[in-house]
Amino acid sequence: MLSHPPHGRTHPTISEPHMTTLPSDRPHDRVAHALAASEVTTEPAAEESGPDFDTEAHEHVSNTERLITLTFVVVPFIGVVVAVVSLWGVGVSWLHLALLAGMYLITALGISVGYHRLFSHKAFKTHAFMRVFFAIIGAMAAEGTVRRFVANHRRHHGHSDREGDPHSPHHHDDDEHGVWGTIKGFFHAHVGWFLKKREHPDEAKYAPEFVKPSGVRFVDKTNAVWVTLGLAIPTAIGSVWGGLTDGTWVTSGVLGLLWGGIVRIFVVHHVTWSINSVCHLWGTRPFKSGDHSRNNAIFGVLGVGEGWHNNHHAFPYSSRHGLRWWEFDAGWVVIRTLKALRLAWDVRVPAKERLEKARG
Ligand SMILES: [Zn+2]
Numbered sequence: 128m129l130s131h132p133p134h135g136r137t138h139p140t141i142s143e144p145h146m147t148t149l150p151s152d153r154p155h156d157r158v159a160h161a162l163a164a165s166e167v168t169t170e171p172a173a174e175e176s177g178p179d180f181d182t183e184a185h186e187h188v189s190n191t192e193r194l195i196t197l198t199f200v201v202v203p204f205i206g207v208v209v210a211v212v213s214l215w216g217v218g219v220s221w222l223h224l225a226l227l228a229g230m231y232l233i234t235a236l237g238i239s240v241g242y243h244r245l246f247s248h249k250a251f252k253t254h255a256f257m258r259v260f261f262a263i264i265g266a267m268a269a270e271g272t273v274r275r276f277v278a279n280h281r282r283h284h285g286h287s288d289r290e291g292d293p294h295s296p297h298h299h300d301d302d303e304h305g306v307w308g309t310i311k312g313f314f315h316a317h318v319g320w321f322l323k324k325r326e327h328p329d330e331a332k333y334a335p336e337f338v339k340p341s342g343v344r345f346v347d348k349t350n351a352v353w354v355t356l357g358l359a360i361p362t363a364i365g366s367v368w369g370g371l372t373d374g375t376w377v378t379s380g381v382l383g384l385l386w387g388g389i390v391r392i393f394v395v396h397h398v399t400w401s402i403n404s405v406c407h408l409w410g411t412r413p414f415k416s417g418d419h420s421r422n423n424a425i426f427g428v429l430g431v432g433e434g435w436h437n438n439h440h441a442f443p444y445s446s447r448h449g450l451r452w453w454e455f456d457a458g459w460v461v462i463r464t465l466k467a468l469r470l471a472w473d474v475r476v477p478a479k480e481r482l483e484k485a486r487g
Pocket residue numbers: 283287402403407420436440
């Protein structure tokens with residue numbers, strides 16, 4: 128499984144030469160202007176679009192099959208909503224919903240802005256203490272260490288939807304087409320890939336900067352502490368709030384742990400995994416990315432910007448994933464805010480000509 132594809136990119140896309148940094152004056156307008164001025168081109172978008180690749184090869188995935196795939200993801204979310212409604216006043220209240228939403232937002236941004244955009248793609252630069260902060264709130268999502276995440280993710284980009292991609296939903300065996308093949312591919316990309324016996328990517332090759340000692344390395348080595356902290360915070364808030372308002376110290380604390388800790392981890396996990404599964408199966412492809420990545424509006428919003436995944440594969444180095452004004456990208460809002468506060472700099476977005484060239 129470690130062999131390189133005949134035409135594949137064999138190295139992770141961690142930096143791109145043709146980029147631009149945002150000017151301090153109204154950067155949003157510049158990108159919006161660049162997008163407005165873009166036009167369809169038949170020319171491949173150079174190295175950003177990857178090697179020659181038959182992007183029509185998986186058009187056999189019918190709408191019915193995509194609907195089945197989406198159902199697997201959406202139904203559990205509906206189940207959580209039904210659980211909230213049916214348990215209202217008994218096992219859930221506004222406090223618990225706030226703990227769920229608040230802890231979700233913090234840890235999902237830890238993964239998106241920290242683990243993904245900052246650590247995996249170097250999409251912007253920030254202070255050492257901010258790197259440690261993002262490593263901690265990312266670790267609280269219980270998705271493992273920065274080093275392992277970065278190595279797997281850079282390998283995903285290096286082999287996207289080809290042999291060597293750790294979590295592509297697309298299989299290359301002819302007998303795995305059709306509905307069953309799609310379900311198997313979806314399951315593999317969503318959760319199956321890390322349940323299977325497999326080799327971890329070479330971290331010294333894919334994530335060398337996280338092998339040597341640093342603040343982020345320290346957070347990695349103490350990962351269990353931060354996962355526990357992510358459970359302790361909603362427990363403590365739930366307990367203190369319930370104890371002071373109606374004396375339910377223990378009950379409210381346990382419910383804080385349940386909603387702000389355990390249910391929140393469930394939601395963060397499935398949204399993250401859906402980027403790997405759903406966003407390589409179901410959605411639109413405005414850019415030629417050389418793989419099957421897709422923009423999916425549901426996960427664009429739920430995934431704090433991560434679901435604009437075709438944009439991301441076309442421009443992996445970009446801090447901004449939602450490239451059009453209506454593509455809401457909470458992670459980009461955070462990065463722009465950090466930039467305004469001088470806590471982020473060298474914020475990278477695609478240059479105008481790159482956007483135009485990569486249009487599908
Ligand atoms: Zn992807």
